[in-house]
Amino acid sequence: MIIDVLTLFPEMFAALNSSIIKRAFEKGIVKIRIHNFRDYSKKNSRQVDDYSYGGGAGMIQSLQAIVDCLRSIPGYETAHKILTAPVGKVYQQSKAVEFSKLDHLIILCGHYEGIDDRIENFVDEEISVGDYVLSGGEIPAFAIIDSVVRLLPGALGNEESIDIESFDGQLLEYPQYTRPEVFEGHKVPKVLISGDHEKVRKFRRFQSLERTYRRRPDLLAKAELTAEDLKFLEKIKRGERL
Numbered sequence: 001m002i003i004d005v006l007t008l009f010p011e012m013f014a015a016l017n018s019s020i021i022k023r024a025f026e027k028g029i030v031k032i033r034i035h036n037f038r039d040y041s042k043k044n045s046r047q048v049d050d051y052s053y054g055g056g057a058g059m060i061q062s063l064q065a066i067v068d069c070l071r072s073i074p075g076y077e078t079a080h081k082i083l084t085a086p087v088g089k090v091y092q093q094s095k096a097v098e099f100s101k102l103d104h105l106i107i108l109c110g111h112y113e114g115i116d117d118r119i120e121n122f123v124d125e126e127i128s129v130g131d132y133v134l135s136g137g138e139i140p141a142f143a144i145i146d147s148v149v150r151l152l153p154g155a156l157g158n159e160e161s162i163d164i165e166s167f168d169g170q171l172l173e174y175p176q177y178t179r180p181e182v183f184e185g186h187k188v189p190k191v192l193i194s195g196d197h198e199k200v201r202k203f204r205r206f207q208s209l210e211r212t213y214r215r216r217p218d219l220l221a222k223a224e225l226t227a228e229d230l231k232f233l234e235k236i237k238r239g240e241r242l
């Protein structure tokens, strides 16, 4: 997979050279290219922003340098192009899965007051990473890259797993524990050391449902639930344990 990023702050992506993304790059699973679109400014001053039509505080990024930079990328016509924007569709795991199936993704990072709105004619969709405003699209781009790359076949080693994770089937992941069995008086749930696989499966499913019910009830409405899940949910609503 190829991921191109258009930014005014390429140095912010130095951290991509670590952990799972670095390994995926070294294995040839992903190629990430960072472009400074200031290099494409036709102004002598290399300026890439201007005042807002209609007035108002803050500078708006003009289209010229961004669009020229975009067009310089081989294969940009067929690549999936996204703009990071607080007004975009809120990013979710399902979108990460969708992006991980692409051959080529291009991510545009705005800064200052954002990009001239006519940029929508040059991208496929606008993505927000949540209902808050960051000063630039670099952190959203990083979050998108990380969530996508770890889904690429071969990106994760044996020590990590995407088999069962939060948001799989719309539920939050169950709690997990490691040694020691007791830490400062806090014990690991007994069932997890029982060796009874069926009991462990039921316990984890129950925990997953309970966490989702208490912390993210909005997800439950979209979750794929079995007859057993519905029985568990009845118990959870009555405040009962498994």
Ligand SMILES: C[S@@+](CC[C@H](N)C(=O)[O-])C[C@H]1O[C@@H](n2cnc3c(N)ncnc32)[C@H](O)[C@@H]1O
Binding pocket: 083, 084, 085, 086, 087, 108, 109, 110, 111, 112, 113, 114, 115, 127, 128, 129, 130, 131, 132, 133, 134, 135, 136, 137, 138, 140
């Ligand atoms: C300061 S923000 C611009 C905010 C814009 N004036 C508004 O109110 O919608 C500058 C850039 O940061 C990025 N950004 C900020 N918050 C974001 C979010 N929640 N999701 C995705 N991108 C974001 C976008 O690329 C945006 O163009």
